[in-house]
Amino acid sequence: MNWKIMGVGMALTVPLLYFLARGFEFDPRALPEEMVGEAAPDFTRNTIEGYEISLSQLRGGPVVLNFWSSWCRPCLLEHDHLLAAAKQYKTKDVAFLGVLYADEEVKGKKFIQKHGAAYPTLLDETQRMAIDYGVSGVPETFVIDKDGKIVKKFTGPITKEALSEVLDGLL
């Protein structure tokens, strides 16, 4: 056996294998969560229901912020879970807010009329709020603690159980 060639081969291969192994730790489809741990960007928006809401008004209790669209199938799948969670945590000072993303107000209203609502939906026509929160698509749900810090970001449809796990930790 030629140990010299073996040594050179190992010196080249081992670092490559190390980087390959490190690569397996990352999910290439996972979206960045830069805003987790940061202060939730403040906003003041009109709701579909016709009044104004600011994030600063809700300081003091956890806030669940759900970006959704009427054309989004996974948003429909998670809708009942969010309604159930909103009703469950209503008495525990947890505020639920929906944000209509890249959609028309009339279609958002139609969705709510058809599928029900347990919390207000904010209008974000310019998607300024979506950009501020680093939203890449829908559905995305942010959990904000009572001090205004984003503690969790869910990408994709969520379940009541997954949301409860986070909210129970904040209460």
Add this chain to the structure above:
Amino acid sequence: MSWLWLLVGMLAFAVEGTGEPPLGEVPSVQEKEDRAMALAKILRCPVCQGLSVADSRADAAVAMKNRITELVGMGYTDDQVVDYFIGRYGEWVLLKPKSKHKALWIAPIGMLFIGFVVVGFRIAQRSKITSQPKQEPDTEQEVSSYREELLQALEE
């Protein structure tokens, strides 16, 4: 004339209520458009795979382009605009990784160089072997003893 645009910008802030004062000199309209387009070309559309904000027609990309223009108009420098989006989307939002990740740039070139060295070394070794004259047996006795060795090796 630039004071007029500054006034317009300030009024726009008052209406928008962003609470974000200009950070630097407010550019002219043309400069704002040029810089916004240049920045849009280096930022990734969050919806369309591999497309820049400038090239994508997705609503999200249009919204980002508008936000870029807004930030430039507020006096943000190019680095501040980029940092704004990195702060929200991560470095993933850049179409090209930052040059501070030198390993990404140097490693492929380095591996290519090592490959060339190895191949060159092997070629040189082979040339050395093929250029050595074959040693043929001089005498009939040597031929016969060579044949004996071959036959023995075959039997084994």
